[in-house]
Amino acid sequence: MNFSDKTIDWLGAAAAWLFFATGMLLTWEVVARYVFSAPTIWAAEISQMFLIWGMYIALPHTIARRKNINIELLYERLPGWAQRFCDLVSVVFTGFFCIVVFWFGWEIAWDSFVRGRSTGTMLNIPNWWTEMVIPLGFGLSVLVCAADLFKLARGKPVAKPAGTGEH
Template identity: 40%
Template sequence: MRRVAQLLSAIASVLLFAIGVMLTYEVVARYFFNAPTIWAEELSRLAMIWAVFLGSAALLRSGEHIRVTVLTDKLSAKGQAVMDVFALVFVAVISGFVAWHGAPIAWDSYVRGRTVGSMLDLPSWVSQASVPLGFGLIAIQAVALILARPSQPPKAAHPEHIEL
């Protein structure tokens, strides 16, 4: 799963870079040449959707999602480990639920040929498919982290936490 997470992270990075290129092109075309594009904003939005959902599984693997630890920091190392597993189970269940219920929506849009109704008139399933795929990957990553948990030592307190 590590290589998959690295690949997804790389794809998300490329998509984010492409967003910057597309929006820079749009700004130059619109304000310097008075010739706005019909594609830059919509494709940038689509790339952002995919980047977020593909990158989320990689972020879960590296532990870089936002965490509220005000209560768990007060627990022992074993208590923190138990709560980490509980959180991963919760993430896996919710992500699996979203993936399971999101897939038929994307499939239905594909079968019916729905489009977004914009100037590019992209098929709706292109953006909708990111939800079941992204959440499915998050669920798989959460399960992989749970299964790898017994071989890992307990996490130390995170020095990067900001104390208020």
């Protein structure tokens, strides 16, 4: 396992912990509101931010480990060269999509940073704190796609789709 694999796995684990923390914060909010009649001003907003961060930092892990939705009925029946061609098409389209979202996500996050936009809630969190994770997650996903393209160019297979029994 090399540095990039460890980084990808760390991102997946960090996302899982953020999802766990989101569940705990929302549970606390329910208990505080309905048991103690003392709702918080922060739990819902922080949990929303954790959920967004978790989703976007999990993206490179999902792409690298091929845990996204796949139609395996046909893929599994294809010969090896056709599977590699499908992998190539998939990686190219995924990479292109990630580049586009990275670009526009960066513009939005940078604009919020420059203009000083914030949530307008009691916590008044700067919007770029949440928006910056979009170009981060998609930028890392572009690197994953580039690594997969490099593997395919060298004749090496990318990770098999999640349901094929080969990981």
